[in-house]
Amino acid sequence: AxxxxxxxxxxxxxxxxxxxxxxxQPGREPGLRSRFGLADEDLVFGYVGGLREEKxxxxxxxxxxxxxTGNAKLVLIGEGNCRKELTELVDGLGIGSRVVFAGQVPDxxxxxxxxxxxxxxxxxEQTPNALLEAMACxxxxxxxxxxxxxxxxxxPEAPVVVPTGDAGAxxxxxxxxxxxxxxxxxxxxxxxxxVVSLYSKERMIQEYAALYDAAAGHTGGIA
Numbered sequence: 394a395x396x397x398x399x400x401x402x403x404x405x406x407x408x409x410x411x412x413x414x415x416x417x418q419p420g421r422e423p424g425l426r427s428r429f430g431l432a433d434e435d436l437v438f439g440y441v442g443g444l445r446e447e448k449x450x451x452x453x454x455x456x457x458x459x460x461x462t463g464n465a466k467l468v469l470i471g472e473g474n475c476r477k478e479l480t481e482l483v484d485g486l487g488i489g490s491r492v493v494f495a496g497q498v499p500d501x502x503x504x505x506x507x508x509x510x511x512x513x514x515x516x517x518e519q520t521p522n523a524l525l526e527a528m529a530c531x532x533x534x535x536x537x538x539x540x541x542x543x544x545x546x547x548x549p550e551a552p553v554v555v556p557t558g559d560a561g562a563x564x565x566x567x568x569x570x571x572x573x574x575x576x577x578x579x580x581x582x583x584x585x586x587x588v589v590s591l592y593s594k595e596r597m598i599q600e601y602a603a604l605y606d607a608a609a610g611h612t613g614g615i616a
């Protein structure tokens with residue numbers, strides 16, 4: 394806004410997108426996995442979003458096939474115009490038994506609570522709500538380096554933000570989480586704490602309210 398649109402600094406305020414951290418919480422959703430042939434012991438990498446070109450899900454699927462992560466499964470939640478070609482890619486890679494196209498769901502929360510690692514492979518993003526909701530559910534996450542993803546996840550101790558289009562680096566990140574349960578738990582806990590601290594819906598509402606009050610001539614600072 395300041396560099397491209399040349400808005401004056403005093404006219405620009407940054408308020409982080411908020412997610413309902415009370416609704417999206419860590420936990421397990423009993424019985425949901427079995428509906429799609431997923432066993433309790435399976436390691437589930439999961440995506441929530443549209444099956445659209447800009448989401449670059451062919452990168453995710455190719456990296457998953459390349460990673461060779463044992464009993465891991467990949468679950469794709471959502472629909473879109475790329476489903477047919479993605480299904481064909483899965484079949485061509487011979488991983489049809491390890492990839493689940495779950496389709497559109499009315500509420501992503503139960504599915505997030507059935508996952509072990511949240512994954513995104515987009516070519517472009519801004520501030521993805523799906524990532525914030527996954528983090529609020531205490532999930533570790535792997536994302537491509539687009540939009541605000543790296544800033545949302547914060548300074549990582551492991552390469553969870555990979556270069557856009559780099560299937561090899563993405564496969565390595567998948568292997569890293571697949572082989573280290575303690576690392577998954579540590580990243581999930583850190584993600585939950587970061588969202589509660591910086592990206593809660595309540596904090597967003599307070600900051601907007603303070604901004605509106607100030608614009609209307611009232612006094613008071615940002616909560």
